[in-house]
Amino acid sequence: MNTANNKNRILQARNPRTGEMDYSFEATGEEEIISIVADLRKGQPAWAAMSVQERAGILADWADAVSSSDELLQALVTDTGRYFIASAELGRLSTMVQDWLKIGETIFAEQIAKQSSAPTVTYKHQLVPFEVVGVIGPWNFPFLITLIDLVPALMAGSAVVVKPSEITPRFIAPLQKILEQIPALNAVCRFIEGDGQTGQDLIKHVDALCFTGSVKTGKIVYQSGAENFIPIYAELGGKDPVIITENADPKDTAKIVLRASVQATGQACQSIERVYIHSSIAEAFTSELVRLSEQVEINYPDIYEGHIGPLIFDKQADIIQSHLKDAEEKGAEILCGGLIEQHGGGLWILPTVLKNVDHSMLTMTDETFGPIIPIMTYTDVNEAIQLANDTQYGLSAAVLAGDRVEAERIAMHLDAGAISIQDCGITAYVFDGEKNWFKYSGTGASRMGQMGMVRFFRKKVLYTQSGETQGIDAMG
Amino acid sequence: MNTANNKNRILQARNPRTGEMDYSFEATGEEEIISIVADLRKGQPAWAAMSVQERAGILADWADAVSSSDELLQALVTDTGRYFIASAELGRLSTMVQDWLKIGETIFAEQIAKQSSAPTVTYKHQLVPFEVVGVIGPWNFPFLITLIDLVPALMAGSAVVVKPSEITPRFIAPLQKILEQIPALNAVCRFIEGDGQTGQDLIKHVDALCFTGSVKTGKIVYQSGAENFIPIYAELGGKDPVIITENADPKDTAKIVLRASVQATGQACQSIERVYIHSSIAEAFTSELVRLSEQVEINYPDIYEGHIGPLIFDKQADIIQSHLKDAEEKGAEILCGGLIEQHGGGLWILPTVLKNVDHSMLTMTDETFGPIIPIMTYTDVNEAIQLANDTQYGLSAAVLAGDRVEAERIAMHLDAGAISIQDCGITAYVFDGEKNWFKYSGTGASRMGQMGMVRFFRKKVLYTQSGETQGIDAMG
Numbered sequence: 024m025n026t027a028n029n030k031n032r033i034l035q036a037r038n039p040r041t042g043e044m045d046y047s048f049e050a051t052g053e054e055e056i057i058s059i060v061a062d063l064r065k066g067q068p069a070w071a072a073m074s075v076q077e078r079a080g081i082l083a084d085w086a087d088a089v090s091s092s093d094e095l096l097q098a099l100v101t102d103t104g105r106y107f108i109a110s111a112e113l114g115r116l117s118t119m120v121q122d123w124l125k126i127g128e129t130i131f132a133e134q135i136a137k138q139s140s141a142p143t144v145t146y147k148h149q150l151v152p153f154e155v156v157g158v159i160g161p162w163n164f165p166f167l168i169t170l171i172d173l174v175p176a177l178m179a180g181s182a183v184v185v186k187p188s189e190i191t192p193r194f195i196a197p198l199q200k201i202l203e204q205i206p207a208l209n210a211v212c213r214f215i216e217g218d219g220q221t222g223q224d225l226i227k228h229v230d231a232l233c234f235t236g237s238v239k240t241g242k243i244v245y246q247s248g249a250e251n252f253i254p255i256y257a258e259l260g261g262k263d264p265v266i267i268t269e270n271a272d273p274k275d276t277a278k279i280v281l282r283a284s285v286q287a288t289g290q291a292c293q294s295i296e297r298v299y300i301h302s303s304i305a306e307a308f309t310s311e312l313v314r315l316s317e318q319v320e321i322n323y324p325d326i327y328e329g330h331i332g333p334l335i336f337d338k339q340a341d342i343i344q345s346h347l348k349d350a351e352e353k354g355a356e357i358l359c360g361g362l363i364e365q366h367g368g369g370l371w372i373l374p375t376v377l378k379n380v381d382h383s384m385l386t387m388t389d390e391t392f393g394p395i396i397p398i399m400t401y402t403d404v405n406e407a408i409q410l411a412n413d414t415q416y417g418l419s420a421a422v423l424a425g426d427r428v429e430a431e432r433i434a435m436h437l438d439a440g441a442i443s444i445q446d447c448g449i450t451a452y453v454f455d456g457e458k459n460w461f462k463y464s465g466t467g468a469s470r471m472g473q474m475g476m477v478r479f480f481r482k483k484v485l486y487t488q489s490g491e492t493q494g495i496d497a498m499g
Numbered sequence: 500m501n502t503a504n505n506k507n508r509i510l511q512a513r514n515p516r517t518g519e520m521d522y523s524f525e526a527t528g529e530e531e532i533i534s535i536v537a538d539l540r541k542g543q544p545a546w547a548a549m550s551v552q553e554r555a556g557i558l559a560d561w562a563d564a565v566s567s568s569d570e571l572l573q574a575l576v577t578d579t580g581r582y583f584i585a586s587a588e589l590g591r592l593s594t595m596v597q598d599w600l601k602i603g604e605t606i607f608a609e610q611i612a613k614q615s616s617a618p619t620v621t622y623k624h625q626l627v628p629f630e631v632v633g634v635i636g637p638w639n640f641p642f643l644i645t646l647i648d649l650v651p652a653l654m655a656g657s658a659v660v661v662k663p664s665e666i667t668p669r670f671i672a673p674l675q676k677i678l679e680q681i682p683a684l685n686a687v688c689r690f691i692e693g694d695g696q697t698g699q700d701l702i703k704h705v706d707a708l709c710f711t712g713s714v715k716t717g718k719i720v721y722q723s724g725a726e727n728f729i730p731i732y733a734e735l736g737g738k739d740p741v742i743i744t745e746n747a748d749p750k751d752t753a754k755i756v757l758r759a760s761v762q763a764t765g766q767a768c769q770s771i772e773r774v775y776i777h778s779s780i781a782e783a784f785t786s787e788l789v790r791l792s793e794q795v796e797i798n799y800p801d802i803y804e805g806h807i808g809p810l811i812f813d814k815q816a817d818i819i820q821s822h823l824k825d826a827e828e829k830g831a832e833i834l835c836g837g838l839i840e841q842h843g844g845g846l847w848i849l850p851t852v853l854k855n856v857d858h859s860m861l862t863m864t865d866e867t868f869g870p871i872i873p874i875m876t877y878t879d880v881n882e883a884i885q886l887a888n889d890t891q892y893g894l895s896a897a898v899l900a901g902d903r904v905e906a907e908r909i910a911m912h913l914d915a916g917a918i919s920i921q922d923c924g925i926t927a928y929v930f931d932g933e934k935n936w937f938k939y940s941g942t943g944a945s946r947m948g949q950m951g952m953v954r955f956f957r958k959k960v961l962y963t964q965s966g967e968t969q970g971i972d973a974m975g
Contacts, residue, residue, distance in 0.1 A: 122616065137931070137932070139929045139931040139932070140598065140929060140930070140931050141925075141928065141929050144922075144925055144929050146929070146931055146932045148932060148933070149910075149911060151914075151937075242725075242728060245725040245728065246722065246725040246726060248725065249718075249721040249722040249724065249725035249731075250722060252718060252721065252939060252942065254942065254943075255725075275968070278968070278970045279968045279970075281970065281971055282968075282969055282970050282971045282972075285971060286971065315970070315971075319971055330971050330972070427963050427965070430963075431961060431963070434625075434961050435625060435961075438627075439959070440957065440958075440959055440960065441959070441960045441962065442959065442960070442961050442962065443962050443964065444961055444962060444963040444964065445963060445964045445965070445968075446620075446962070446964030446968045447968075449617075449620055449962040449964060450960070450962065452617065453615045453616060453617050453620050453622070453962060454616070455613070455615040455616050455622055456613070456615070456622045456624065456958075456960045456962075457624070457958045457960070458958055458959060458960040459956075459957040459958050459959070460957070461627075461957060461959075463728060466728065466730065467730075468944070469958060471960075474958075480935075481916065481935040481936070481937060482916075482932075482933045482934055482935050482945060482950075483915070483916055483917070483918065483934060483935070483937075484916065484917045484918070484926070484932045484933070484934040484947075485907060485910050485911075485918050485920055486917065486918065486919050486920060486922070486925040486926065486929060486932075487903050487906075487907070487920040487921060488919065488920065488921045488922030488925060489903070489921070492751070492754070492755045492758075492921075492922045492923075493758055494754045494755075494757065494758050494791070495757055495758045495761060495762065495791075495795055495806050496758075496806070
């Protein structure tokens with residue numbers, strides 16, 4: 024494991040419900056990464072030689088073991104301070120395998136010979152998976168989000184190394200134990216532990232890399248990928264706006280916006296972080312939103328009760344507080360919430376509704392990643408579109424209008440990869456359809472839909488000549 | 500045009516038939532690029548709002564003007580020192596427009612609503628083209644290769660800035676004059692002049708970049724793209740191998756290999772640069788290859804006669820000579836050709852067949868880009884596959900065997916994006932089918948097939964909720 028010139032760093036993790044640094048672990052060193060990747064390269068050809076159905080069968084066994092491991096669940100609960108979401112994260116593996124199998128069967132079935140534009144030439148594709156793919160995950164859904172890349176990569180026939188966030192490392196050891204029970208999978212899938220440095224080391228030794236995280240880190244990852252001449256698939260931050268038109272129902276929309284803003288304590292990429300509402304219904308909407316917000320409860324002291332969990336990453340509390348302070352100093356009014364609460368050492372914040380906000384404030388420009396709902400009114404929908412697009416992000420957005428047609432007309436002008444119409448945050452649970460990112464919210468091929476698996480292949484063309492071949496002609 | 504702090508550099512170009520620096524031009528400065536890109540951004544929405552058929556119609560008008568301009572043809576002939584290829588380069592625009600129209604019609608027709616995995620949610624895609632795409636072209640097919648990116652980008656609805664190589668700049672001015680006759684196209688398409696610095700400046704101001712050139716420059720371009728957080732579609736060098744099995748016909752294969760190695764004087768990415776032949780037919784093949792090689796003539800003094808043109812880039816002569824010198828010093832034997840010939844100031848080289856070569860020699864490892872045909876024998880086909888894959892390149896390759904089935908079995912093991920079976924270099928004239936690159940031969944989405952146009956879009960998902968939306972539930 025360790026060698027003299029490969030001192031693995033010891034890292035510590037904070038418990039989001041107690042604030043204690045109660046877990047320590049070794050960051051996987053670069054030499055160890057090199058050795059793991061070499062092992063995976065050995066295992067990968069046999070994995071790729073299986074049919075996609077065989078690979079799915081092995082992954083389904085893994086899904087069963089994952090969803091029935093109490094040790095794994097408890098570790099993920101401790102990592103994130105939430106029970107129901109942790110349980111849902113583990114439960115999703117099984118449906119993901121089924122969904123990707125359907126897509127995989129379509130992709131692999133397409134390998135038939137086709138007539139080319141030249142009458143004597145036919146062609147067909149060979150799908151050649153990257154040997155070893157790296158996946159670097161975030162702390163907000165530590166297992167689920169890595170699965171979005173891991174499952175299609177394995178299904179494509181690649182081997183995969185996953186490095187989850189150092190903020191939420193506890194689930195890795197029990198997961199690794201389960202993997203070891205399934206030798207065919209263990210030969211091509213490894214979870215390693217570590218921080219940003221570990222991620223940088225990993226990039227140097229894999230053939231493609233998937234990253235989910237902040238814009239700042241994502242830019243660095245993209246540059247490291249270019250230095251190592253490998254493709255980077257990165258989904259980064261968002262500052263999702265919702266536009267609510269005068270024809271929308273203020274009460275319904277308040278219910279939708281609240282859920283989309285505070286679910287997972289706002290610690291989700293597709294959380295609604297900006298509300299643009301027509302002035303004619305702003306008051307009705309706002310008062311309903313505040314009324315509903317005041318019914319939201321934290322999951323403390325009982326983790327099985329309440330609606331929202333603690334802030335997983337304690338530094339996020341400082342960011343949220345700085346955004347609120349900045350907004351207040353610039354004239355915003357906090358209608359409810361607004362305080363970081365400490366309970367038993369953990370940090371929580373209740374839904375926080377703000378009015379009188381504008382784009383001079385951090386809460387309208389920077390990702391907050393908390394249950395903060397700043398409301399800005401408009402009178403002309405074109406103005407709302409301009410405001411929604413006035414951002415460095417382009418992840419997702421939403422429109423709530425009188426009907427689908429009105430909403431879609433607005434959605435067409437929004438610069439974001441996924442737009443929820445008559446709802447918010449649909450992308451959190453509907454993975455169908457390819458989508459790319461606008462501006463700084465991501466780069467590389469869609470991680471959803473067919474492309475979500477195709478991105479792990481090189482498409483190789485085999486051209487067959489069945490006619491006379493030409494010699495050297497007079498083309499001086 | 501020029502301002503005090505935007506001194507445009509004056510560059511000079513060499514005439515490949517006379518060796519004279521007989522053309523000088525101004526490199527487009529960064530301020531000018533900024534202004535051009537700003538103009539194109541203004542023009543792009545109207546272009547994108549047209550139907551793909553309308554855009555194709557305008558491009559077809561352009562194709563007519565291009566193929567009938569004698570001034571343009573003469574300029575490209577001077578740039579490259581070849582008449583027939585120059586004429587073919589200009590003539591290809593028209594068929595490219597037709598081919599991409601067919602693909603474009605398919606892509607745009609796919610924008611219909613689909614049922615998602617959630618029963619109450621449907622989705623459809625909106626295809627949002629990048630506003631301004633940059634294209635940086637090479638000197639070997641100065642117009643044709645830029646068209647491979649330019650035509651699908653324009654067809655997708657993007658505006659495009661093209662920077663051809665500074666080695667072959669003469670065709671740009673007459674092309675620009677033609678563009679100005681077609682205002683709808685001129686508003687979204689501009690050819691600029693300049694060198695590597697101009698290319699670096701361009702990358703900073705466009706939303707996506709296509710590059711064709713060397714591996715060395717391609718790596719730099721990819722890194723610049725990552726710094727500017729834009730996608731890079733790069734097709735780089737190759738060192739294409741052909742494997743010839745004992746069951747192949749030695750005479751037929753000699754004819755094919757000769758054409759694929761010496762066409763365009765070997766100045767093509769998909770030129771065959773390494774021959775691996777079964778020892779049992781090596782002699783018959785080699786003697787036929789030498790016999791045919793000795794019939795090849797240069798296009799001097801009459802540009803309308805002969806088979807091959809001059810070396811366009813004079814420095815290429817030094818590279819070729821250093822590869823030959825290195826091979827000879829290490830024991831290779833030159834069977835024909837082998838000399839850089841100077842005629843009237845231009846540089847030519849005849850087909851050069853080498854035997855007794857191995858992978859210690861530059862001619863087997865580095866891109867030569869000349870009509871050099873090094874032949875290596877093998878006895879076990881697995882050894883041939885290993886040798887073919889023993890390279891940093893993975894552009895294309897070829898297999899000549901007894902029949903298609905035998906060839907395909909070998910092709911499946913070759914690490915390259917396109918494999919010609921029972922022929923060589925099919926990718927030079929058959930663009931059907933998506934293909935990616937292996938190793939250092941390229942990065943980003945396929946520039947061929949449907950993906951060749953899709954890469955210029957962000958695929959945006961519009962999700963419509965038609966059922967009840969959820970409020971905040973007990974997901975602590």
